[in-house]
Amino acid sequence: MNLVENIKEGLRSVKANMLRSVLTALIVAIGITSLVGILTAIDGIEYSVSESLSSLGVNTFDIYSKWNRGTSQAGVVEKVRPRLTLSETLKFIEQYNVPATISLSARLTNLAEVKHGSKKTNPNVDIRGANEEYVPIKGLNIQEGRNFSRFEIQYGSKVAIIGYKLAVELYGENPNPVNTEISFKGTQFKVIGMLKEKGDISENNFDNMVIIPILVANQMAQGQPLRYILTVGIQDMNQVDFAMGEATGLMRKIRQDRVDETNSFEIEKSETLAQELESITSGLRWGGFGVGFITLLGASIALMNIMLVSVTERTREVGVRKALGATPLRIRQQFVIEAIVVCVLGGIGGVILGILIGNLISKAIGIDAFVVPWMWMLVGMMICIFVGLISGYYPAHKASKLDPIESLRFE
Numbered sequence: 001m002n003l004v005e006n007i008k009e010g011l012r013s014v015k016a017n018m019l020r021s022v023l024t025a026l027i028v029a030i031g032i033t034s035l036v037g038i039l040t041a042i043d044g045i046e047y048s049v050s051e052s053l054s055s056l057g058v059n060t061f062d063i064y065s066k067w068n069r070g071t072s073q074a075g076v077v078e079k080v081r082p083r084l085t086l087s088e089t090l091k092f093i094e095q096y097n098v099p100a101t102i103s104l105s106a107r108l109t110n111l112a113e114v115k116h117g118s119k120k121t122n123p124n125v126d127i128r129g130a131n132e133e134y135v136p137i138k139g140l141n142i143q144e145g146r147n148f149s150r151f152e153i154q155y156g157s158k159v160a161i162i163g164y165k166l167a168v169e170l171y172g173e174n175p176n177p178v179n180t181e182i183s184f185k186g187t188q189f190k191v192i193g194m195l196k197e198k199g200d201i202s203e204n205n206f207d208n209m210v211i212i213p214i215l216v217a218n219q220m221a222q223g224q225p226l227r228y229i230l231t232v233g234i235q236d237m238n239q240v241d242f243a244m245g246e247a248t249g250l251m252r253k254i255r256q257d258r259v260d261e262t263n264s265f266e267i268e269k270s271e272t273l274a275q276e277l278e279s280i281t282s283g284l285r286w287g288g289f290g291v292g293f294i295t296l297l298g299a300s301i302a303l304m305n306i307m308l309v310s311v312t313e314r315t316r317e318v319g320v321r322k323a324l325g326a327t328p329l330r331i332r333q334q335f336v337i338e339a340i341v342v343c344v345l346g347g348i349g350g351v352i353l354g355i356l357i358g359n360l361i362s363k364a365i366g367i368d369a370f371v372v373p374w375m376w377m378l379v380g381m382m383i384c385i386f387v388g389l390i391s392g393y394y395p396a397h398k399a400s401k402l403d404p405i406e407s408l409r410f411e
Helices: 003-016 018-053 086-093 149-157 164-170 214-220 238-255 271-314 315-323 326-365 374-400 404-407
Strands: 060-065 101-112 124-129 142-145 159-162 181-184 187-195 209-213 229-233 267-270
Touching: 003 018, 003 326, 018 271, 018 326, 018 374, 018 404, 060 238, 086 101, 086 214, 086 229, 086 315, 101 214, 124 214, 149 214, 159 164, 164 187, 209 214, 238 267, 271 315, 271 326, 271 374, 315 326, 326 374
Parallel strands: 124 209, 159 187
Antiparallel strands: 060 229, 060 267, 101 124, 101 229, 142 187, 159 209, 181 187
């Protein structure tokens, strides 16, 4: 009996014991469904969040002033580095020749009280000076109105873009503050845009923020130095390191850093969120593997038990085949293949259910992307074959050792 005949015999055996085979395959299917389903949902979540993070700084890097700590841990007094100035940042934007989007921003205060008519907010509003690239590079969307024009940025117009939560506080539900006036720190501003609700992300609560032109923020600081931040957005992730090198060289030139000195500024790739996401999803994947492994372990024990029962029930059949010349190897192959067939059938059903359930979970939490996890499908099927081998080998080995004469006498 060759391998093809063994496979056919395995399928015939599965068909002859349909209920038992279906129940066993169902156990395997549940394990694969939990494994593939969880991992599919995680991939869907990661895909969706990665899409959002691509506009929140994953392909960007920041340039900002060094923190002057005074003394290092080794006791050596550090050189005090002057802060980045507005003129230096503007010169950088003008001279940087790598294709990129460059945002310039600075926090004026995060303790402002904003007024509109007779209404006013708590003194906890974040006032941020920025150029016209700040809104798009931070992944913000304008719900009402528009973004700054280049003219308004260059000439320091008294215009503002406000966050959604702030607008609700000043204008009530379903606000439309465009073309109205607000005031803070003794200065009136015309509202030209309202941001779409974003949610509180790290230290930037965009929903409770007022964004004004960077020149106006610099004037309102009244000589107090602001901490300017340049955010450089690169379309191609593979070019980020090159772009950072070019930016470092240009800023050192603008700041007139000596060759034998370290940078007088900080330059940092904005990938903290991406790394944190990868860390979280990695932990979730291991959890998914754990749940799937425990379920599949139970399935393999159940399958082994069923195969042992099958060997006992088919003792006479094994004796006939041995009497007709079947070798122990062929007997082992037959029972192992039967176990693998049951596992693969369960695995196919489990993979299909896992993909559907995983995407339904993603859909339920607001993720529209439909993910087909080809890698996890392959892993799931490989696990099924492995479970079939492990679960079927001992019963198959036991069957191959049966004495043909004793087997023929078995009732």
